[in-house]
Amino acid sequence: MTEKTRYIIFSLYMLALLIIGLLWPGEDLASIWGGFQEIMKTPGVLITDFFSIGGVGATLINSGLVGLIGLGLIYFSKTHFSGPTIAAIFTMAGFGLFGKTPINIWPIILGVGLAAVLKKDNFRSVIVVALFGTALGPLVSQVAFGLEWGYIPAVFLGIGTGLILPAMASHVLHNHQGFNLYNVGFTCGIVGIYLTAMLTLAGEDLLLSSVWYSQEQWELGLVFFLYFGLMAVLGFSGWKDTKKLWKLPGTLVTDFVTEEGMPPTLFNMGLVGLIGMSYILLVGGEFNGPTLGGVFTMVGFGAFGKHVKNIWPLMAGVYLGAVLSSYSPSAPGPILAALFGTTLAPIAGNFGPVIGILAGLVHLSVVMISGPFHAGMNLYNNGFAGGLVGTVFVGVSRWLNQRPHKKKEEK
């Protein structure tokens, strides 16, 4: 499958969101436009379900636009369109359902781009960080509309934050050695802690949000089962090679498109999406912005590290953790932890399902308390928690690997 065909397929996937949004039953153009404007003005910190803010139609349009902006940046910067960039597009579109807007992502992208200019490098060398770095979009919205500082100061803050992301993102990789797939989430979590501290010092009272949509379940479920199912159908011709792909541990950097080609990758992406959707259904969760955003992100990383065999232990671990504790598996925190917790899929891929289940269990405990650290301004809260969990797991594993085996000689 040529790069041009890949562009066509994924552009159509993003355009489909716009079309579904425009045709969503019970919503006319005026209500969609009104909803879209509401979404642009909302702070968007975790957890703000855009379905509740602006309606389903406007949210899907927002999601498609955010994805298309990412796709456009990849195209015009002549970046190789492959695993990491596919992951970035679907992550952006997914968070376009609960936090990212065309307005709040630009300052971060500009900041990251400026970092490349200052290093006399080209935008292509930082594009992956720029796209994933839009996780801090709510920083811009929160400062502009939540704290009412105005859009200009918010833009400057966003650019300044974007400026340090490339350096930080590359640096924090060492902590978890590529075992946390949402590395920029880990980065943005750390940066978010400092931003939260500074804004608090400036006298601002930063609060988390809890807006969760629970209507039109049947319609949303049906549409997105078909949306992801079609992906598996499109990639079905590569199902035999998908088995080879499932043998890969998935640690950064594992580009499935480079490893086995597009059809098996597409098949895997579709299956990963169907697993995410089925999990929501099985635990009695709700199809809404955050949960569907979780599935979108899983699907994106279905081209860049996640596959059927390395995600289930994490999901099982989170489910087990919820059942053993006081949490309901279908409550917002645990259900998002199960979907986004697959950021640690390489742990299961490398160390096996038992360690993977354990990682999922630990991940749930960390992610349930990590949101307030960055006041919900880092949308990839699970990436942040995953970075913390990955750091511990990798640290301990490394230590175990390095234990001396010379006891006999010492005697």
Next chain:
Amino acid sequence: MHSYRRNIRGIIDELFNNAIKAGATSIEASVNFDGDQVVIKVKDNGSGMDEEKLKEVEKKLYRPRREELEDYYGSLAGQSFQGKGLSLVGMMTDKAEVITAPGKGTEITVCIKL
């Protein structure tokens, strides 16, 4: 201009890992700046490779250079604590050559255009 100095270090680390994994007891490395390119050569006396293994390594080494990944993920090169061989060198280099035979060690040469 990329952060090529850090990348060179990572590439050498990764090639060293590969040599150690092959049981090498002697490893020679050289880095030569030649006009607008850097040539890195690592030679070891490890177990060498049979045809099947060589194909696998060549698949990794002959990947196209990935400018969008090398600055960001390049810092992971040579960091694998599990002693995995080559994973990132291919995407950080423009050209590669492997000379090897079973039981006779391996010599890998890679070039980076600056």
